[in-house]
Amino acid sequence: MAAASALKFRIEGMDCGSCAAKIETALRRLPGVAEVEVSVTAASLLVSVDEDRTSRETIRSKVNALGFRALEASAPGASAHDGHGHDHDHGASDDRPWWRTAKGVNALVSGALLALAWGVSLVEPQWAGWPYVVAALVALVPVARRAVVGALNGTPFSIETLMTVAALGALAIDEAPEAAVVVFLFAVGELLEGIAASRARAGVKALVALMPNVARRIRGDAVETVPASELVIGDLALVRPGDRVPSDGVVQEGVSEVDEAPITGESRPVPKAPGATVYAGSVNANGELRVAITRTASDNTIARIVALVEDAQATKAPTARFIERFSRWYTPAAMGLALLVIVLPPLLADGDWRTWIYRGLAVLLIACPCALVISTPAAIASALAGGARRGLLVKGGAALETLGRVTTIAFDKTGTLTQGRPRVVDVAAIDGSEDEALAKAAAVERGSSHPLGRAIVEEAEARGLPIPNAFGGAAAPGKGVTARVLSGFVTVGSPRQAAEKGLLTAAAAERVAALESEGKTVVAVGEGDRLIGLVALQDTLRPDASEAMARLKAQGLRAIMLTGDNARAAAAIAGALGVEHRAELLPQDKLAAIAELRRDGPVAMVGDGVNDAPALASASVGVAMGGGTDVALETAEAALLSDRVSGVADLVALSRATLSNIHVNVGLALGLKALFLVATLAGWAPLWMAILADTGATVLVTANALRLLRYEPA
Numbered sequence: 001m002a003a004a005s006a007l008k009f010r011i012e013g014m015d016c017g018s019c020a021a022k023i024e025t026a027l028r029r030l031p032g033v034a035e036v037e038v039s040v041t042a043a044s045l046l047v048s049v050d051e052d053r054t055s056r057e058t059i060r061s062k063v064n065a066l067g068f069r070a071l072e073a074s075a076p077g078a079s080a081h082d083g084h085g086h087d088h089d090h091g092a093s094d095d096r097p098w099w100r101t102a103k104g105v106n107a108l109v110s111g112a113l114l115a116l117a118w119g120v121s122l123v124e125p126q127w128a129g130w131p132y133v134v135a136a137l138v139a140l141v142p143v144a145r146r147a148v149v150g151a152l153n154g155t156p157f158s159i160e161t162l163m164t165v166a167a168l169g170a171l172a173i174d175e176a177p178e179a180a181v182v183v184f185l186f187a188v189g190e191l192l193e194g195i196a197a198s199r200a201r202a203g204v205k206a207l208v209a210l211m212p213n214v215a216r217r218i219r220g221d222a223v224e225t226v227p228a229s230e231l232v233i234g235d236l237a238l239v240r241p242g243d244r245v246p247s248d249g250v251v252q253e254g255v256s257e258v259d260e261a262p263i264t265g266e267s268r269p270v271p272k273a274p275g276a277t278v279y280a281g282s283v284n285a286n287g288e289l290r291v292a293i294t295r296t297a298s299d300n301t302i303a304r305i306v307a308l309v310e311d312a313q314a315t316k317a318p319t320a321r322f323i324e325r326f327s328r329w330y331t332p333a334a335m336g337l338a339l340l341v342i343v344l345p346p347l348l349a350d351g352d353w354r355t356w357i358y359r360g361l362a363v364l365l366i367a368c369p370c371a372l373v374i375s376t377p378a379a380i381a382s383a384l385a386g387g388a389r390r391g392l393l394v395k396g397g398a399a400l401e402t403l404g405r406v407t408t409i410a411f412d413k414t415g416t417l418t419q420g421r422p423r424v425v426d427v428a429a430i431d432g433s434e435d436e437a438l439a440k441a442a443a444v445e446r447g448s449s450h451p452l453g454r455a456i457v458e459e460a461e462a463r464g465l466p467i468p469n470a471f472g473g474a475a476a477p478g479k480g481v482t483a484r485v486l487s488g489f490v491t492v493g494s495p496r497q498a499a500e501k502g503l504l505t506a507a508a509a510e511r512v513a514a515l516e517s518e519g520k521t522v523v524a525v526g527e528g529d530r531l532i533g534l535v536a537l538q539d540t541l542r543p544d545a546s547e548a549m550a551r552l553k554a555q556g557l558r559a560i561m562l563t564g565d566n567a568r569a570a571a572a573i574a575g576a577l578g579v580e581h582r583a584e585l586l587p588q589d590k591l592a593a594i595a596e597l598r599r600d601g602p603v604a605m606v607g608d609g610v611n612d613a614p615a616l617a618s619a620s621v622g623v624a625m626g627g628g629t630d631v632a633l634e635t636a637e638a639a640l641l642s643d644r645v646s647g648v649a650d651l652v653a654l655s656r657a658t659l660s661n662i663h664v665n666v667g668l669a670l671g672l673k674a675l676f677l678v679a680t681l682a683g684w685a686p687l688w689m690a691i692l693a694d695t696g697a698t699v700l701v702t703a704n705a706l707r708l709l710r711y712e713p714a
């Protein structure tokens, strides 16, 4: 059996949610097709297929036959890694002026036919409604063709079917002008939907626009202008004031301030000096910089963000799935109702056939679920793209919905509420000298990536101490590290662990307690069965941490700090921030704490993604913090690219705004349908108004969703 391959296509011409269902249904009927995922908002099709049984050509022509245009895109998830840098395939055709799109031409042709029919019937009144009959029929041809193809491919009740039946029905009851107007308005509506949908996709395009196009490459004494995508790792680039940084890299020479808003959403300029990392797409403010390139165009942080947002938009949120299921019976039900409206009043209440056929046809037009189906994905896609521009990355609609419903936010301490750069502030000798204790601790920590370990090594180096070699190092997460140094085993770890091992004397324990009550983290250094010293470290709170906690509280959320640090230091820090806390938690205790918090509602866990991946994964939604690091982008369902804790509050606000936007949209879509149903049955609404109600709702809903692109959290 041949393996299924995952193909990705870009689909043009898809504007209403039911288009997606139509393509999905048609492709599922092909042999060897396992999974089909169509996203209207991302204009994408993902299909996993056994290519021996159905070729990609067949899939393409199937989609084209349904009235769309399928373009083969690169492999899934790789859309921004395709090596072409900025020359993306993002809706090239969406950039065409509307009158040159297929929908624009349809609208213009049917409008012209309608005008012609009107003119002819003025000049030749004896022809009666015939000019309109011709106009309606000609304009109906492309619609009817799509209705037939859809029906042959498993979607008998498409909007095109509804339209065709309604228009033919209107002709049958001698309402030719009305039929022509309805077909024309349908074409206009499709055109408007298309424009609205491409506006919705513009969110990602705006991100793509931030990707730099050109670079000034330094070759010896010469500076040459080349496409940014031609830079390779190790190239040296000149970035003048006002230029965009062409690719991720490290500053070699020069001092400047850089606006990193495109990457982190942070609008304050960030100072850069030699050694600092700069990101592609950020804008150099004042000084001239020479940058050594560390990543190619397709690997840049900004390229990854774009890819991530595209993939996120292509996944469906739970609400969207629910609505799709709902619409599957909504349309047939509304058609059934239309039939009842046509036959019951004349049969039972002696109604006039013509009147009720007319009203039944209007009900038929209301049966289109487009506005309803597009309501959720349009809002989510806008929110995802809008969030990304503010440094708030969410990897899909599901995570966004969860974030909007979260009741508790749990925070890791180190690197999340604090800057994650603890410094050694005190060294106390217990047995031997201070320097000996510090040097031995540093020896053990040299193999450790723990922030406390790094701080200890840095301090030993700063004091110019000779650091002995260590062998056979082993780390116990949440407790400490051990290794053989010189003649004995040295353990560096929490005082609690030292106490358990019986190393901590009463006097030493008092020292520890005193240091800890000042909010310091104390690490005990033991050699064999004696305690040789204590090292006290202190981390700085992030500047906006307490403001962020206050905002979360104002949002009605419970915020709680989970830490492995000692109870006294934790209490001091939590007190300063005004937040609940649990201390001395081992990694597995953190998981248990999250499970317990989840009993009261969905929980978001915020961490720096370095040591807390399991905790992030066990929460309802994991949020990684930390300036565009790879880890942050990969470990969690959401990521804050700026270093601001208040990004969490922004994220919750955006998610909540998205949920209420969706509610408004669903209400609008269903409300308008209900309104027109009543108006039609009462005989107030003519056919053409029913079609306006449908496309009008789609346009309104999309326009409302677009507001999320520019959402500003308060």
Ligand SMILES: Nc1ncnc2c1ncn2[C@@H]1O[C@H](COP(=O)(O)OP(=O)(O)OP(=O)(O)O)[C@@H](O)[C@H]1O
Pocket (backbone or CB within 6 Å): 412, 413, 414, 415, 445, 448, 450, 452, 453, 476, 477, 478, 479, 480, 481, 492, 493, 494, 495, 521, 522, 523, 562, 563, 564, 565, 566, 585, 611
């Ligand atoms: N490499 C190490 N060197 C020294 N002490 C360590 C080390 N690893 C863990 N410890 C001890 O274990 C305690 C808790 O470990 P750790 O800091 O990894 O927990 P954490 O839950 O990640 O903390 P936080 O919530 O502050 O991020 C530390 O306060 C320290 O006393």
Ligand SMILES: [Zn+2]
Pocket (backbone or CB within 6 Å): 016, 159, 368, 369, 370, 371, 694, 695, 698
């Ligand atoms: Zn529709």
